[in-house]
Amino acid sequence: MQGGTEHFISNPEYRILVVAPSGRDADLICRLLEDVNLHCAACTSVESACAQMSAPTGAVIVAEEALSPERVVRLAEIIDHQPSWSDFPLILLTIPGVVSASSVQRSLLRRPLGNVLLLERPIRPETLVSTLQNALRARQRQYQLRDQMLQQQQAEQALRQSEKLAVAGRLAASITHEINNPLEAVTNLLYLIETSQDLNSVKEYARLASDELKRVAEITAHTLNFHRQPINPVMVDIPDVIDSVLTLYRQRLKSAGISVEREYDRAPRVLGMSGELRQLFANLIGNAADAMRMGGVLKIRVKGVSARTGANPREAGVRVLVADSGSGIAPQHKKRIFEPFFSTKGNTGTGLGLWVSASIVEKHSGSVQVRSCTNPQNPGTVFSVFLPAEQSQPHLVQGAVAKEQIA
Ligand SMILES: Nc1ncnc2c1ncn2[C@@H]1O[C@H](COP(=O)(O)OP(=O)(O)O)[C@@H](O)[C@H]1O
Ligand SMILES: [Mg+2]
Structure with missing residues:
Protein backbone atom coordinates (compact mmCIF):
# COMPACT_ATOMS: atom_id res chain seq x y z
CA MET A 1 0.00 0.00 0.00
CA GLN A 154 -8.99 -15.98 -16.87
CA ALA A 155 -7.47 -18.98 -15.06
CA GLU A 156 -10.85 -20.77 -15.05
CA GLN A 157 -11.31 -19.99 -18.73
CA ALA A 158 -7.84 -21.39 -19.49
CA LEU A 159 -8.68 -24.57 -17.52
CA ARG A 160 -11.95 -25.03 -19.41
CA GLN A 161 -10.06 -24.53 -22.66
CA SER A 162 -7.37 -27.06 -21.73
CA GLU A 163 -10.02 -29.57 -20.63
CA LYS A 164 -11.69 -29.11 -24.04
CA LEU A 165 -8.35 -29.74 -25.72
CA ALA A 166 -7.72 -32.79 -23.52
CA VAL A 167 -11.10 -34.25 -24.52
CA ALA A 168 -10.33 -33.55 -28.19
CA GLY A 169 -6.90 -35.17 -27.71
CA ARG A 170 -8.41 -38.24 -26.04
CA LEU A 171 -10.95 -38.53 -28.84
CA ALA A 172 -8.24 -38.27 -31.49
CA ALA A 173 -6.14 -40.91 -29.70
CA SER A 174 -9.13 -43.21 -29.31
CA ILE A 175 -10.08 -42.89 -32.98
CA THR A 176 -6.50 -43.75 -33.95
CA HIS A 177 -6.77 -46.85 -31.77
CA GLU A 178 -10.14 -47.79 -33.27
CA ILE A 179 -8.82 -47.48 -36.81
CA ASN A 180 -5.59 -49.25 -36.01
CA ASN A 181 -7.33 -52.49 -35.05
CA PRO A 182 -9.17 -53.05 -38.36
CA LEU A 183 -6.00 -52.09 -40.21
CA GLU A 184 -4.07 -54.64 -38.19
CA ALA A 185 -6.78 -57.16 -39.04
CA VAL A 186 -6.53 -56.39 -42.76
CA THR A 187 -2.77 -56.89 -42.55
CA ASN A 188 -3.33 -60.27 -40.85
CA LEU A 189 -5.89 -61.27 -43.47
CA LEU A 190 -3.63 -60.28 -46.36
CA TYR A 191 -0.95 -62.47 -44.81
CA LEU A 192 -3.46 -65.33 -44.58
CA ILE A 193 -4.53 -64.80 -48.19
CA GLU A 194 -0.90 -64.87 -49.33
CA THR A 195 -0.08 -68.06 -47.44
CA SER A 196 -3.34 -69.98 -47.87
CA GLN A 197 -3.64 -72.78 -50.47
CA ASP A 198 -7.36 -73.20 -50.12
CA LEU A 199 -9.49 -71.05 -52.44
CA ASN A 200 -12.54 -71.15 -50.17
CA SER A 201 -10.50 -69.88 -47.23
CA VAL A 202 -9.02 -67.12 -49.41
CA LYS A 203 -12.52 -66.01 -50.33
CA GLU A 204 -13.55 -66.02 -46.68
CA TYR A 205 -10.47 -63.98 -45.68
CA ALA A 206 -11.15 -61.48 -48.49
CA ARG A 207 -14.73 -61.09 -47.26
CA LEU A 208 -13.49 -60.48 -43.71
CA ALA A 209 -10.96 -57.94 -44.96
CA SER A 210 -13.68 -56.09 -46.82
CA ASP A 211 -15.80 -56.11 -43.60
CA GLU A 212 -12.86 -54.61 -41.72
CA LEU A 213 -12.44 -51.86 -44.30
CA LYS A 214 -16.16 -51.14 -43.98
CA ARG A 215 -15.53 -50.78 -40.26
CA VAL A 216 -12.83 -48.16 -40.95
CA ALA A 217 -15.28 -46.29 -43.17
CA GLU A 218 -17.91 -46.59 -40.43
CA ILE A 219 -15.51 -45.16 -37.82
CA THR A 220 -14.62 -42.28 -40.12
CA ALA A 221 -18.29 -41.55 -40.75
CA HIS A 222 -19.01 -41.94 -37.05
CA THR A 223 -16.22 -39.48 -36.22
CA LEU A 224 -17.47 -36.97 -38.73
CA ASN A 225 -21.00 -37.28 -37.40
CA PHE A 226 -19.88 -37.51 -33.80
CA HIS A 227 -22.27 -34.88 -32.52
CA ARG A 228 -24.87 -35.21 -35.20
CA GLN A 229 -26.41 -38.58 -36.00
CA PRO A 230 -26.06 -41.92 -34.23
CA ILE A 231 -25.68 -44.98 -36.44
CA ASN A 232 -28.70 -47.23 -36.06
CA PRO A 233 -28.31 -50.33 -33.89
CA VAL A 234 -29.08 -53.78 -35.30
CA MET A 235 -29.73 -57.25 -33.78
CA VAL A 236 -26.29 -58.76 -33.19
CA ASP A 237 -25.39 -62.39 -32.64
CA ILE A 238 -22.60 -62.27 -30.05
CA PRO A 239 -21.03 -65.71 -30.82
CA ASP A 240 -20.77 -64.63 -34.48
CA VAL A 241 -18.99 -61.44 -33.45
CA ILE A 242 -16.56 -63.34 -31.20
CA ASP A 243 -15.84 -65.90 -33.91
CA SER A 244 -15.04 -63.19 -36.42
CA VAL A 245 -12.60 -61.65 -33.91
CA LEU A 246 -11.04 -65.07 -33.25
CA THR A 247 -10.59 -65.55 -36.99
CA LEU A 248 -8.57 -62.36 -37.09
CA TYR A 249 -6.45 -63.39 -34.14
CA ARG A 250 -6.06 -67.03 -35.18
CA GLN A 251 -2.54 -66.65 -36.51
CA ARG A 252 -1.38 -64.52 -33.63
CA LEU A 253 -2.82 -66.89 -30.99
CA LYS A 254 -1.36 -69.90 -32.74
CA SER A 255 2.15 -68.49 -32.98
CA ALA A 256 2.08 -67.53 -29.27
CA GLY A 257 1.14 -71.11 -28.33
CA ILE A 258 -2.30 -70.14 -27.08
CA SER A 259 -5.09 -72.67 -27.38
CA VAL A 260 -8.68 -71.48 -27.57
CA GLU A 261 -11.59 -73.18 -25.82
CA ARG A 262 -15.04 -71.94 -26.73
CA GLU A 263 -18.28 -72.79 -24.98
CA TYR A 264 -21.34 -71.15 -26.50
CA ASP A 265 -24.76 -71.74 -24.96
CA ARG A 266 -27.96 -70.55 -26.53
CA ALA A 267 -28.06 -66.80 -26.10
CA PRO A 268 -30.43 -64.13 -27.35
CA ARG A 269 -29.31 -61.63 -29.95
CA VAL A 270 -28.46 -58.20 -28.65
CA LEU A 271 -29.66 -54.90 -30.04
CA GLY A 272 -26.44 -53.00 -30.59
CA MET A 273 -23.76 -51.56 -32.80
CA SER A 274 -22.08 -54.54 -34.42
CA GLY A 275 -18.80 -52.77 -35.18
CA GLU A 276 -18.44 -51.48 -31.64
CA LEU A 277 -19.24 -54.86 -30.10
CA ARG A 278 -16.58 -56.39 -32.31
CA GLN A 279 -14.18 -53.73 -31.10
CA LEU A 280 -15.06 -54.59 -27.49
CA PHE A 281 -14.25 -58.30 -27.88
CA ALA A 282 -11.20 -57.58 -30.02
CA ASN A 283 -9.83 -55.47 -27.14
CA LEU A 284 -10.50 -58.16 -24.52
CA ILE A 285 -9.07 -60.96 -26.64
CA GLY A 286 -6.10 -58.79 -27.68
CA ASN A 287 -5.30 -58.07 -24.02
CA ALA A 288 -5.62 -61.76 -23.13
CA ALA A 289 -3.16 -62.61 -25.92
CA ASP A 290 -0.76 -59.92 -24.67
CA ALA A 291 -0.87 -61.46 -21.19
CA MET A 292 0.00 -64.95 -22.53
CA ARG A 293 3.13 -64.26 -24.52
CA MET A 294 4.59 -67.57 -23.31
CA GLY A 295 1.47 -69.48 -24.31
CA GLY A 296 -1.60 -70.51 -22.37
CA VAL A 297 -5.33 -71.12 -22.65
CA LEU A 298 -7.95 -68.63 -23.75
CA LYS A 299 -11.44 -69.69 -22.69
CA ILE A 300 -14.47 -67.92 -24.06
CA ARG A 301 -17.88 -68.67 -22.69
CA VAL A 302 -21.17 -67.21 -23.93
CA LYS A 303 -24.39 -67.86 -22.06
CA GLY A 304 -27.90 -66.54 -22.15
CA VAL A 305 -29.23 -64.83 -19.05
CA SER A 306 -32.97 -64.74 -18.49
CA ALA A 307 -34.66 -62.18 -16.29
CA ARG A 308 -35.91 -63.34 -12.91
CA THR A 309 -39.69 -63.46 -12.72
CA GLY A 310 -41.02 -59.99 -12.10
CA ALA A 311 -37.59 -58.39 -12.50
CA ASN A 312 -36.58 -55.68 -14.93
CA PRO A 313 -36.64 -57.23 -18.44
CA ARG A 314 -33.28 -55.57 -19.06
CA GLU A 315 -31.74 -58.22 -16.81
CA ALA A 316 -32.17 -60.64 -19.71
CA GLY A 317 -29.33 -60.80 -22.17
CA VAL A 318 -25.95 -62.33 -22.81
CA ARG A 319 -23.00 -62.88 -20.49
CA VAL A 320 -19.58 -63.38 -22.04
CA LEU A 321 -16.56 -64.56 -20.07
CA VAL A 322 -13.12 -64.02 -21.58
CA ALA A 323 -10.65 -65.91 -19.41
CA ASP A 324 -6.91 -66.23 -19.88
CA SER A 325 -4.16 -68.08 -18.03
CA GLY A 326 -1.78 -65.14 -18.46
CA SER A 327 0.22 -63.01 -16.05
CA GLY A 328 -2.78 -61.60 -14.17
CA ILE A 329 -3.25 -57.97 -13.13
CA ALA A 330 -1.27 -56.69 -10.16
CA PRO A 331 -3.64 -55.59 -7.37
CA GLN A 332 -2.33 -51.99 -7.44
CA HIS A 333 -3.10 -51.78 -11.19
CA LYS A 334 -6.57 -53.28 -11.05
CA LYS A 335 -8.29 -50.05 -10.01
CA ARG A 336 -6.70 -48.18 -12.89
CA ILE A 337 -7.11 -50.43 -15.91
CA PHE A 338 -10.24 -48.63 -17.18
CA GLU A 339 -8.56 -45.21 -17.01
CA PRO A 340 -7.57 -43.69 -20.35
CA PHE A 341 -3.82 -43.99 -21.03
CA PHE A 342 -3.20 -46.51 -18.26
CA SER A 343 -0.96 -49.21 -19.70
CA THR A 344 1.73 -51.52 -18.37
CA LYS A 345 2.93 -52.28 -21.91
CA GLY A 346 5.28 -49.32 -22.37
CA ASN A 347 5.53 -48.19 -25.99
CA THR A 348 3.42 -51.05 -27.30
CA GLY A 349 0.28 -50.13 -25.33
CA THR A 350 -1.98 -47.11 -25.70
CA GLY A 351 -3.94 -47.68 -22.50
CA LEU A 352 -7.12 -46.88 -24.41
CA GLY A 353 -8.48 -50.37 -25.12
CA LEU A 354 -10.34 -50.94 -21.85
CA TRP A 355 -11.38 -47.31 -21.60
CA VAL A 356 -12.98 -47.55 -25.07
CA SER A 357 -14.40 -51.00 -24.19
CA ALA A 358 -16.03 -49.70 -21.00
CA SER A 359 -17.65 -46.86 -22.92
CA ILE A 360 -18.98 -49.32 -25.53
CA VAL A 361 -20.46 -51.49 -22.74
CA GLU A 362 -21.90 -48.37 -21.13
CA LYS A 363 -23.47 -47.31 -24.40
CA HIS A 364 -25.18 -50.72 -24.58
CA SER A 365 -26.46 -50.41 -20.97
CA GLY A 366 -24.32 -53.36 -19.97
CA SER A 367 -21.72 -53.99 -17.30
CA VAL A 368 -18.18 -55.30 -17.18
CA GLN A 369 -16.38 -56.97 -14.28
CA VAL A 370 -12.86 -58.24 -13.88
CA ARG A 371 -11.37 -60.91 -11.67
CA SER A 372 -7.66 -61.56 -11.69
CA CYS A 373 -4.99 -63.55 -9.91
CA THR A 374 -1.22 -63.06 -10.06
CA ASN A 375 -0.40 -66.10 -7.92
CA PRO A 376 2.19 -68.11 -9.95
CA GLN A 377 0.32 -71.34 -9.07
CA ASN A 378 -2.84 -70.24 -10.77
CA PRO A 379 -2.44 -66.91 -12.59
CA GLY A 380 -5.00 -65.47 -14.96
CA THR A 381 -7.70 -62.94 -15.62
CA VAL A 382 -11.41 -63.19 -16.36
CA PHE A 383 -13.38 -60.35 -17.91
CA SER A 384 -17.10 -60.81 -17.58
CA VAL A 385 -19.34 -58.70 -19.83
CA PHE A 386 -23.10 -58.56 -19.58
CA LEU A 387 -25.11 -57.09 -22.44
CA PRO A 388 -28.88 -56.77 -22.12
CA ALA A 389 -30.81 -58.13 -25.07
CA GLU A 390 -32.87 -54.98 -25.30
CA GLN A 391 -32.39 -51.51 -24.10
CA SER A 392 -34.20 -48.32 -24.76
CA GLN A 393 -32.70 -46.44 -27.67
CA PRO A 394 -31.32 -43.50 -25.60
CA HIS A 395 -29.07 -45.93 -23.69
CA LEU A 396 -27.23 -46.67 -26.89
CA VAL A 397 -26.16 -43.07 -26.97
CA GLN A 398 -25.59 -42.44 -23.31
CA GLY A 399 -25.97 -44.72 -20.32
CA ALA A 400 -24.65 -45.54 -16.89
CA VAL A 401 -21.68 -47.87 -16.79
CA ALA A 402 -21.48 -50.51 -14.14
CA LYS A 403 -17.77 -51.14 -13.88
CA GLU A 404 -17.27 -53.44 -10.98
CA GLN A 405 -14.09 -54.91 -9.63
CA ILE A 406 -14.62 -58.26 -8.03
CA ALA A 407 -12.04 -60.20 -6.01
N1 LIG B 1 -6.14 -59.96 -19.72
C1 LIG B 1 -5.25 -59.17 -19.10
N2 LIG B 1 -4.24 -59.71 -18.37
C2 LIG B 1 -3.35 -58.92 -17.74
N3 LIG B 1 -3.38 -57.58 -17.75
C3 LIG B 1 -4.38 -56.97 -18.43
C4 LIG B 1 -5.36 -57.74 -19.14
N4 LIG B 1 -6.22 -56.88 -19.72
C5 LIG B 1 -5.80 -55.64 -19.39
N5 LIG B 1 -4.69 -55.69 -18.63
C6 LIG B 1 -3.96 -54.54 -18.06
O1 LIG B 1 -4.72 -53.37 -18.29
C7 LIG B 1 -3.93 -52.40 -18.96
C8 LIG B 1 -4.81 -51.55 -19.82
O2 LIG B 1 -5.33 -52.28 -20.91
P1 LIG B 1 -5.79 -51.50 -22.21
O3 LIG B 1 -6.69 -50.40 -21.79
O4 LIG B 1 -6.31 -52.49 -23.18
O5 LIG B 1 -4.45 -50.82 -22.74
P2 LIG B 1 -3.18 -51.47 -23.45
O6 LIG B 1 -3.57 -52.85 -23.88
O7 LIG B 1 -2.89 -50.57 -24.59
O8 LIG B 1 -2.10 -51.47 -22.42
C9 LIG B 1 -2.89 -53.20 -19.69
O9 LIG B 1 -1.72 -52.43 -19.97
C10 LIG B 1 -2.62 -54.32 -18.71
O10 LIG B 1 -1.74 -53.91 -17.68
MG1 LIG C 1 -5.36 -53.32 -24.91
Missing part, protein backbone atom coordinates in the same frame (compact mmCIF):
# COMPACT_ATOMS: atom_id res chain seq x y z
CA GLN A 2 1.36 3.45 -0.93
CA GLY A 3 1.96 5.90 1.91
CA GLY A 4 1.69 9.15 -0.09
CA THR A 5 -0.47 10.26 -3.00
CA GLU A 6 2.13 9.88 -5.81
CA HIS A 7 0.72 6.54 -6.92
CA PHE A 8 -2.77 7.99 -7.25
CA ILE A 9 -1.84 11.03 -9.39
CA SER A 10 -0.20 8.97 -12.12
CA ASN A 11 -3.22 6.73 -12.48
CA PRO A 12 -6.50 7.98 -14.01
CA GLU A 13 -8.37 5.32 -12.04
CA TYR A 14 -7.91 7.58 -8.98
CA ARG A 15 -9.34 10.74 -10.59
CA ILE A 16 -11.49 12.73 -8.15
CA LEU A 17 -14.66 14.43 -9.40
CA VAL A 18 -15.66 17.60 -7.50
CA VAL A 19 -19.25 18.87 -7.62
CA ALA A 20 -19.56 22.22 -5.81
CA PRO A 21 -21.69 24.47 -7.96
CA SER A 22 -21.74 27.59 -5.76
CA GLY A 23 -18.96 30.20 -5.95
CA ARG A 24 -15.34 29.11 -6.45
CA ASP A 25 -15.55 26.06 -4.12
CA ALA A 26 -14.81 23.50 -6.83
CA ASP A 27 -11.76 25.43 -8.11
CA LEU A 28 -10.41 25.92 -4.60
CA ILE A 29 -10.81 22.24 -3.72
CA CYS A 30 -9.18 21.14 -7.01
CA ARG A 31 -6.22 23.46 -6.46
CA LEU A 32 -5.76 22.19 -2.91
CA LEU A 33 -5.83 18.55 -4.03
CA GLU A 34 -3.55 19.13 -7.00
CA ASP A 35 -1.04 20.71 -4.60
CA VAL A 36 -0.78 17.30 -2.92
CA ASN A 37 -0.57 15.52 -6.27
CA LEU A 38 -4.18 14.30 -6.47
CA HIS A 39 -5.79 14.23 -9.90
CA CYS A 40 -8.99 16.34 -9.93
CA ALA A 41 -11.82 17.32 -12.30
CA ALA A 42 -14.38 20.03 -11.43
CA CYS A 43 -17.95 19.26 -12.53
CA THR A 44 -20.61 21.90 -12.88
CA SER A 45 -23.47 19.60 -11.83
CA VAL A 46 -24.31 16.15 -10.43
CA GLU A 47 -25.51 15.23 -13.95
CA SER A 48 -22.13 16.00 -15.44
CA ALA A 49 -20.39 14.04 -12.62
CA CYS A 50 -22.73 11.09 -13.29
CA ALA A 51 -21.80 11.20 -16.99
CA GLN A 52 -18.07 11.19 -16.14
CA MET A 53 -18.41 8.34 -13.64
CA SER A 54 -18.72 5.85 -16.52
CA ALA A 55 -14.92 6.27 -16.88
CA PRO A 56 -12.68 5.01 -14.03
CA THR A 57 -13.06 7.26 -11.01
CA GLY A 58 -11.41 7.18 -7.58
CA ALA A 59 -13.93 9.20 -5.56
CA VAL A 60 -16.54 11.95 -5.86
CA ILE A 61 -16.75 15.04 -3.66
CA VAL A 62 -20.24 16.59 -3.62
CA ALA A 63 -21.43 19.72 -1.86
CA GLU A 64 -24.72 18.87 -0.17
CA GLU A 65 -26.60 21.78 -1.72
CA ALA A 66 -25.98 20.23 -5.19
CA LEU A 67 -28.07 17.20 -4.25
CA SER A 68 -31.78 17.47 -5.05
CA PRO A 69 -33.93 14.33 -4.48
CA GLU A 70 -33.91 13.66 -8.27
CA ARG A 71 -30.13 13.93 -8.37
CA VAL A 72 -29.81 11.55 -5.43
CA VAL A 73 -31.87 9.08 -7.47
CA ARG A 74 -29.53 9.51 -10.49
CA LEU A 75 -26.45 8.97 -8.34
CA ALA A 76 -28.04 6.05 -6.47
CA GLU A 77 -28.77 4.36 -9.80
CA ILE A 78 -25.08 4.44 -10.70
CA ILE A 79 -24.07 3.23 -7.21
CA ASP A 80 -26.63 0.38 -7.46
CA HIS A 81 -25.19 -0.79 -10.75
CA GLN A 82 -21.55 -0.86 -9.71
CA PRO A 83 -19.78 -4.24 -10.01
CA SER A 84 -19.57 -6.58 -7.02
CA TRP A 85 -15.95 -5.60 -6.19
CA SER A 86 -16.74 -1.86 -6.09
CA ASP A 87 -17.89 0.25 -3.12
CA PHE A 88 -17.68 3.70 -4.57
CA PRO A 89 -16.46 6.41 -2.09
CA LEU A 90 -18.57 9.55 -2.02
CA ILE A 91 -17.50 12.50 0.15
CA LEU A 92 -20.34 14.80 1.06
CA LEU A 93 -19.57 18.35 2.16
CA THR A 94 -22.49 18.99 4.50
CA ILE A 95 -24.28 22.25 5.14
CA PRO A 96 -23.09 23.61 8.51
CA GLY A 97 -25.54 23.99 11.38
CA VAL A 98 -27.38 22.17 14.16
CA VAL A 99 -29.54 19.08 13.75
CA SER A 100 -32.94 20.16 12.44
CA ALA A 101 -35.93 18.64 10.69
CA SER A 102 -34.40 19.55 7.33
CA SER A 103 -30.95 18.12 8.22
CA VAL A 104 -32.64 14.83 9.27
CA GLN A 105 -34.59 14.89 6.02
CA ARG A 106 -31.34 15.38 4.09
CA SER A 107 -29.63 12.49 5.87
CA LEU A 108 -32.58 10.18 4.98
CA LEU A 109 -32.33 11.34 1.40
CA ARG A 110 -28.67 10.38 0.99
CA ARG A 111 -29.07 6.87 2.42
CA PRO A 112 -29.15 5.08 -0.96
CA LEU A 113 -25.74 6.49 -1.82
CA GLY A 114 -23.85 3.70 -0.01
CA ASN A 115 -20.28 4.49 1.05
CA VAL A 116 -20.74 8.16 2.07
CA LEU A 117 -18.20 10.09 4.16
CA LEU A 118 -19.52 13.31 5.72
CA LEU A 119 -17.32 16.36 6.11
CA GLU A 120 -18.93 19.37 7.77
CA ARG A 121 -17.96 22.80 6.48
CA PRO A 122 -15.88 24.79 7.10
CA ILE A 123 -13.38 22.01 6.43
CA ARG A 124 -9.72 22.19 7.34
CA PRO A 125 -7.57 21.45 4.24
CA GLU A 126 -5.63 18.64 6.08
CA THR A 127 -8.95 16.96 6.97
CA LEU A 128 -10.08 16.97 3.34
CA VAL A 129 -6.72 15.67 2.08
CA SER A 130 -6.43 12.87 4.64
CA THR A 131 -10.09 11.83 4.13
CA LEU A 132 -9.46 11.61 0.39
CA GLN A 133 -6.25 9.67 0.82
CA ASN A 134 -8.10 7.13 2.96
CA ALA A 135 -10.92 6.95 0.44
CA LEU A 136 -8.43 6.35 -2.40
CA ARG A 137 -6.61 3.65 -0.41
CA ALA A 138 -9.95 1.90 0.08
CA ARG A 139 -10.55 2.29 -3.66
CA GLN A 140 -7.11 0.81 -4.34
CA ARG A 141 -8.07 -2.33 -2.37
CA GLN A 142 -11.25 -2.55 -4.45
CA TYR A 143 -9.21 -2.38 -7.66
CA GLN A 144 -6.93 -5.14 -6.32
CA LEU A 145 -9.99 -7.30 -5.67
CA ARG A 146 -11.21 -6.54 -9.22
CA ASP A 147 -7.84 -7.61 -10.67
CA GLN A 148 -7.84 -10.83 -8.62
CA MET A 149 -11.37 -11.65 -9.79
CA LEU A 150 -10.31 -11.04 -13.38
CA GLN A 151 -7.23 -13.26 -13.01
CA GLN A 152 -9.36 -16.01 -11.50
CA GLN A 153 -11.85 -15.78 -14.37
